[in-house]
Amino acid sequence: MSGAEPDRANSPEQPWPVRSVAIKVMQWIDRxxxxxxxxxxxxxxxxxxxxxxxxxxxxxxxxxxxxxxxxxxxxxxxxxxxxxxxxxxxxxxxxxxxxxxxxxxxxxxxxxxGVGELLVRIERLKALLGAEGLFDPRLKRPIPFLPKTVGLITGRASAAERDVLTVAKTRWPAVHFEIRNVAVQGASAVPQILSALAELNRDPTVEVIVLARGGGSVEDLLPFSDEALCRAIVAATTPIVSAIGHEPDAPLCDLVADVRAATPTDAAKRIVPDAAAEAAAVRELRARAAAALRGWVDREARTLTQLRSRPVLAHPLREIDRRAEEVERLRTAARRSAQHLIRTESTAAQHLREKLTAVGPAATMARGYAVVQLVMGKERHVVRSIEEAPAGSQLRIRVADGAITAAALGAKALGPQTERN
Incomplete structure (x- = not known):
């Protein structure tokens, strides 16, 4: 190898010279x-x-x-x-x-x-993110009703920053902002926005993050359609409000953010409530509650008045007296019915006694009849035939007013003629 050391084992005792390393790097890059x-x-x-x-x-x-x-x-x-x-x-x-x-x-x-190609690329990225479900409304996180601390990512001394702060402070003066000024267009915009977003997302005191920028051309708003920024917004745990450009502008971060605001001013209205409107609502609710309570008291008072005007409550003893009179009337009627029943039954019983007396043995004996009994020790038997009382038998003859003790001297049968005489 020209100008370089031949390949050999590399170790502290046999290091490669700088020229060998430089040439190897050049060869790898050249591939x-x-x-x-x-x-x-x-x-x-x-x-x-x-x-x-x-x-x-x-x-x-x-x-x-x-x-x-x-x-x-x-x-x-x-x-x-x-x-x-x-x-x-x-x-x-x-x-x-x-x-x-x-x-x-x-x-x-x-x-x-060109702009046309950039728009085509944005549409392709939009289709990709949509297919992955990053625009799903179920992924949207709710914004707290009254955040104590709001993170704001925007350009330094920009109109968007001024609008958000002015409107938010006017609506709720106690709101606190954590502001991160970044480049909002150009080559360094996306890295700075990602860094600021990660920093605010890690801050536990920040309850909502606003990403704000004023209007601009398609090229100016390109950083807010960047894939890395869109995925970072979806991955964040803090709710994010996107307020990029004006109403017609629609960068992709608007679709993945939890809330899309038409303008930075609209974002300020969405993140904090209007203190004056809330106070008016409280007053209205208090008035409605008081009116409802007064209405309820009036209805209950009328109900009590109606109840008190009823005879049973206005004159409670009157009903008792009326009931007492009715009870007494019923008692008198019951007594009269009982006495009538007793008299009727007594009369019937008297008639029965008279009938019984008329057909009883005492009445018969009073007419001259007697009952003859045969006395045999302690036993007594009614004599029904002459054969039951032979001569010498001890007899007891019961008449109407007492009994006669006698003895049988003899017996004589009676014929039909004799019986008629």
Whole structure:
């Protein structure tokens, strides 16, 4: 290998010299070949009398840049005048200069990126993010009703900053802001916004973050359609309000943010309530509550008055007296019915007694009949036939007013004629 040490084991005892390392780096870079690179021009330096123009090409989404060299005629022949801030696509080959240890991209073609192409790229990115679900309303986080601390990312001394602070302080004077001033257009805008967003998202006192910028051209608003910024907004844990441009402007960060505000002034109205309006609402609610309470008291008072006017409450003893009279009337009727029933039953019983007496043995004996009983020791039997009382039998003859003790002297049967006599 010309000008370089041959390959050998590398160790503290056998280190590679600088020339070997530089040549190896040059060889590895040379393998990459020619490539297309997109970026934003941040510096153009054309030295008079030289055949080389020096440019700095910066990544729009990261704090990284690359040195570029080209023929000055490429810049002069560009269809669109190239200046610092222009988005371009270049074609060239990376070159590593071993003598200085520097890397440069030698380009042979430069193509400006027009507005139309930028819009097409934004639409493609919009479709990609939409397909991933980053615009899903279910991902939107609610904004606190009354945040104590609001993070504000905006340009330094910008109209957007002034509008947000003025309107928010007017609506709610106690609100506190954590302001991060960043570039809102150009090559350094996205890295600065990402850094400020990450810092405010880590702050536990910040309850909502506002990303604000005034209106501008499509090129000016390009940083707010950057893919890295959109994904950072979705990944943040703090709710984010996007207030970029005016009503017609619609950068992609508006779609991924939790709330889209038409203007910075609208964002201020959304993040804090209006103290005067809230006080008026409280007064109105208090008045409505008082009216409702008075109405309820009036209704209850009328109900009590109606209840008190009812006879049962106005003269409670009157109903008792009426009921007592009714009870007494019912008692009298019951007593009368009972007495009538007793008299009726007593009369019936008397009639039954009379009937029983009339057909009983006492009445029969009173008419001259007697009951003859045969006495045999302690036993007595009614004599129904002459055969039951032979001569000499001891008899007991019961008459109406007592009993006669006698003895049977004899018995004589009676014929039909005798019985009739």
């Amino acid at each position: 990459l070949g020619s490539i297309w690179v997109e970026g934003q021009i941040t510096q153009i330096n054309i030295r008079p009398g030289t055949r080389t123009a020096f440019l700095v090409l910066r990544d729009p989404s990261a704090d990284m840049s690359l040195s570029v060299t080209c023929d000055p005629e490429l810049l002069r022949r560009a269809t669109v005048p190239l200046q610092e801030g222009s988005r371009v696509v270049v074609y060239g080959k990376l070159t590593y200069f071993t003598g200085r240890g520097t890397l440069s991209l030698r380009v042979t073609e430069i193509r400006p990126v």
